[in-house]
Amino acid sequence: xxxxxxxxxxxxxxxxxxxxxxxxxxxxxxxVQDAPRYGAERRGAPIFAYVRADDKAICERGVIHRPDLVMxxxxxxxxxxxxxxxxxxxxxxxxxINSNRSALHWCQRLQLPGPVTVLDGGAIGAxxxxxPAGAVCVGAAARLLGVVSRQALxxxxxxxxxxxxxxxxxxxxxxxxxxYDQFSSEAGLVQRLQVAATPTAAAPPGWIELANEALPQAAxxxxxxxxxxxxxxxxxxxxxxxIDRQRCSRCGLCLNLCPEGCIDLDEDGFPVIDYRYxxxxxxxxAQCPRKAIRICEERAVQTEKPEGxxx
Amino acid sequence: MTRILLTGNAAAAWGARLAAVDYVPAFPITPxxxxxxxxxxxxxGGVMDSRLVTLESEHSMxxxxxxxAVTGVRVFTATSSQGLLYGMEMLYNLAGWRAPLVLVNVxxxxxxxxxxxxxxxxxxxxxDSGFLQIHCATCQEVLDNVLLAYRLAEDSRVRLPVIVNxxxxxxxxxxxxxEIPDPVAVADFLPPFAxxxxxxxxxxxxxxxxxVLGGGPYSYFRYQVHLAAEQAAAVYADLGRQFERHFGRLYxxxxxxxxxxxxxxxxxxxxxxxxxxxxxDRLREAGQKVGLVRPLLLRPFPVAELRRLLGQRKGxxxxxxxxxxxxxxxxxxxxxxxxxxxAKGGPLLASFVxxxxxxxxxxxxxxxxxxxxxxAVQRGSAPPPRLLFTADELQQVRRLQDIAHGSREGDDAS
Ligand code: SF4
Ligand code: SF4
Numbered sequence: 001x002x003x004x005x006x007x008x009x010x011x012x013x014x015x016x017x018x019x020x021x022x023x024x025x026x027x028x029x030x031x032v033q034d035a036p037r038y039g040a041e042r043r044g045a046p047i048f049a050y051v052r053a054d055d056k057a058i059c060e061r062g063v064i065h066r067p068d069l070v071m072x073x074x075x076x077x078x079x080x081x082x083x084x085x086x087x088x089x090x091x092x093x094x095x096x097i098n099s100n101r102s103a104l105h106w107c108q109r110l111q112l113p114g115p116v117t118v119l120d121g122g123a124i125g126a127x128x129x130x131x132p133a134g135a136v137c138v139g140a141a142a143r144l145l146g147v148v149s150r151q152a153l154x155x156x157x158x159x160x161x162x163x164x165x166x167x168x169x170x171x172x173x174x175x176x177x178x179x180y181d182q183f184s185s186e187a188g189l190v191q192r193l194q195v196a197a198t199p200t201a202a203a204p205p206g207w208i209e210l211a212n213e214a215l216p217q218a219a220x221x222x223x224x225x226x227x228x229x230x231x232x233x234x235x236x237x238x239x240x241x242x243i244d245r246q247r248c249s250r251c252g253l254c255l256n257l258c259p260e261g262c263i264d265l266d267e268d269g270f271p272v273i274d275y276r277y278x279x280x281x282x283x284x285x286a287q288c289p290r291k292a293i294r295i296c297e298e299r300a301v302q303t304e305k306p307e308g309x310x311x
Numbered sequence: 312m313t314r315i316l317l318t319g320n321a322a323a324a325w326g327a328r329l330a331a332v333d334y335v336p337a338f339p340i341t342p343x344x345x346x347x348x349x350x351x352x353x354x355x356g357g358v359m360d361s362r363l364v365t366l367e368s369e370h371s372m373x374x375x376x377x378x379x380a381v382t383g384v385r386v387f388t389a390t391s392s393q394g395l396l397y398g399m400e401m402l403y404n405l406a407g408w409r410a411p412l413v414l415v416n417v418x419x420x421x422x423x424x425x426x427x428x429x430x431x432x433x434x435x436x437x438x439d440s441g442f443l444q445i446h447c448a449t450c451q452e453v454l455d456n457v458l459l460a461y462r463l464a465e466d467s468r469v470r471l472p473v474i475v476n477x478x479x480x481x482x483x484x485x486x487x488x489x490e491i492p493d494p495v496a497v498a499d500f501l502p503p504f505a506x507x508x509x510x511x512x513x514x515x516x517x518x519x520x521x522x523v524l525g526g527g528p529y530s531y532f533r534y535q536v537h538l539a540a541e542q543a544a545a546v547y548a549d550l551g552r553q554f555e556r557h558f559g560r561l562y563x564x565x566x567x568x569x570x571x572x573x574x575x576x577x578x579x580x581x582x583x584x585x586x587x588x589x590x591x592d593r594l595r596e597a598g599q600k601v602g603l604v605r606p607l608l609l610r611p612f613p614v615a616e617l618r619r620l621l622g623q624r625k626g627x628x629x630x631x632x633x634x635x636x637x638x639x640x641x642x643x644x645x646x647x648x649x650x651x652x653x654a655k656g657g658p659l660l661a662s663f664v665x666x667x668x669x670x671x672x673x674x675x676x677x678x679x680x681x682x683x684x685x686x687a688v689q690r691g692s693a694p695p696p697r698l699l700f701t702a703d704e705l706q707q708v709r710r711l712q713d714i715a716h717g718s719r720e721g722d723d724a725s
Pocket of ligand 2: 241257258259260261262263273277278279280281282283284285
């Protein structure tokens with residue numbers, strides 16, 4: 001069985017990517033199971049999906065903990081412990097990273113036992129016309145498996161994007177194919193080696209006895225104030241709003257509209273954004289009557305100064 | 312006949328489409344909403360000739376569903392979790408009205424604390440309502456059993472509403488290959504709705520849901536629901552064989568997997584049962600005589616089948632994805648009662664509660680369950696009930712508690 005996990009951020013088309021891969025494998029004659037992991041359906045928040053493919057009906061279910069291939073559509077996730085991207089990687093797990101850094105860089109930085117490949121999907125996606133990262137990467141992922149033909153892949157793209165219009169299908173086909181062709185020398189890198197537990201080798205699960213505990217412990221109650229401050233929603237941001245003080249009229253509209261309440265006024269009455277919590281929804285920029293809020297790619301800002309990312 | 316990848320939700324919608332339902336009262340709730348969205352799209356696009364109406368609550372939705380069914384049309388509706396409980400009053404009513412409709416429930420754990428992920432406490436809360444219950448393990452079973460459910464509900468010997476249950480996430484949002492039956496074959500298997508005198512017509516008024524006092528009449532009518540539900544076991548068996556003749560897939564009240572010579576047997580319902588099959592295969596490869604028994608029908612409870620399949624085993628482990636506080640696993644209690652009074656005492660019964668609120672059950676845990684059962688059989692006494700819960704999970708809870716009560720800062724929670 002192939003066990004594949006796909007990671008990215010909300011908005012990068014990870015669910016679509018898993019469906020393209022699932023359909024392509026199904027077209028290639030495999031039994032398939034694919035699913036997104038919902039829960040964090042917020043733009044920019046880490047999300048993942050998974051695909052299983054086998055020669056016979058698939059009885060396994062749920063999240064894949066021992067993958068054969070892990071696809072990472074956004075390399076900033078590799079720094080985010082809570083995204084759990086590297087869970088269950090072994091010496092035979094292939095890792096595919098969408099990054100403009102080299103495979104060597106990631107090998108050294110992550111110290112992983114298995115093969116690491118890198119796709120500069122940003123460039124491909126941009127050339128094809130703003131194709132989401134997930135859809136680009138899936139072309140490379142399909143090639144790494146070595147069992148998906150160009151035709152099966154293209155059919156899958158057309159099927160899964162049918163609702164998005166002919167232009168989107170064409171752009172994605174181009175991007176997917178480019179990634180697919182670029183990985184021709186890596187075809188078949190992914191091995192179906194990962195096996196689930198065996199009766200003899202399985203470690204016992206470590207169950208424990210629960211005791212009857214007292215309240216407030218035993219009820220799902222929050223007694224501490226403002227615990228939501230501990231959720232660093234700034235980590236979801238892929239694009240960053242920046243206030244242009246030359247244009248800003250200090251009307252305060254953005255402050256009132258921000259759903260995270262992370263805009264404050266300084267002594268002079270200018271809005272200041274707290275990037276620890278700004279989730280990058282860009283509502284403020286859309287609503288500012290003076291067009292005084294610029295939008296920059298988070299990645300570009302962070303390479304200048306790492307503030308606002310994970311510390 | 313086409314075989315395509317479908318989520319459990321899409322499979323349920325396909326079932327309703329192929330059954331050519333007339334009326335779909337709807338109310339959205341995660342993880343069910345995709346079903347009514349799909350149907351709405353089809354109806355809007357003209358590929359399905361049906362009326363979909365969104366109501367203001369599940370209570371109204373079920374009232375509309377029941378009322379429509381007893382006026383003589385085929386009705387489909389769907390809900391989940393809190394929604395099912397919000398409509399609970401009407402579940403009993405619809406059974407009493409003998410309204411032959413199909414309700415798909417997408418299982419999701421109940422509040423509080425709130426969750427989106429599945430367990431079976433929602434659907435089991437409807438256990439005593441008079442609705443029949445079919446529990447599915449795959450997306451294919453969802454589609455097929457919506458069709459079977461209409462035959463069952465509308466059968467003159469039964470005439471009761473049916474719940475078809477699928478697990479949230481593990482089926483609702485998971486795509487698997489599903490064979491979509493040929494509409495012509497479906498029309499042959501499932502003829503148009505026959506009202507059997509249950510209808511409203513101008514100039515021909517009838518009263519539904521009348522009051523009865525004194526207890527005697529009430530006992531009669533309520534027991535009629537019970538007798539019809541019991542009868543549904545034989546009808547489902549018959550329909551399952553008919554279905555196989557039409558579509559090549561056999562459905563029975565209970566699935567027995569690798570049970571022929573099994574000494575130890577796992578019992579569970581729903582989609583996690585396919586995970587149990589993986590463990591059974593693994594143990595079989597290692598030479599252990601292990602099998603799986605999975606009831607599809609929960610109401611009527613297939614007592615005779617379960618006694619036949621389990622009565623001679625050495626040990627049976629019931630894995631409940633539900634919890635009745637103060638009692639334990641519901642399926643375990645039902646099975647213990649079903650196996651009571653067997654000539655040779657019956658198998659040793661062990662109770663495991665796991666998979667609450669969508670918690671996964673790892674393959675290692677299935678293996679360990681069999682190990683615990685096997686040791687209990689050797690010892691000759693049942694182990695204490697076991698919650699599948701690990702030291703790591705407790706640590707995770709402790710971290711949350713510390714944050715909730717202010718004794719610790721969170722990590723990079725996202
Ligand atoms: S809405 Fe625009 S103009 Fe008004 S305070 Fe915000 S940035 Fe300044
Ligand atoms: S993008 Fe603007 S509105 Fe959205 S969270 Fe950030 S500051 Fe608030």
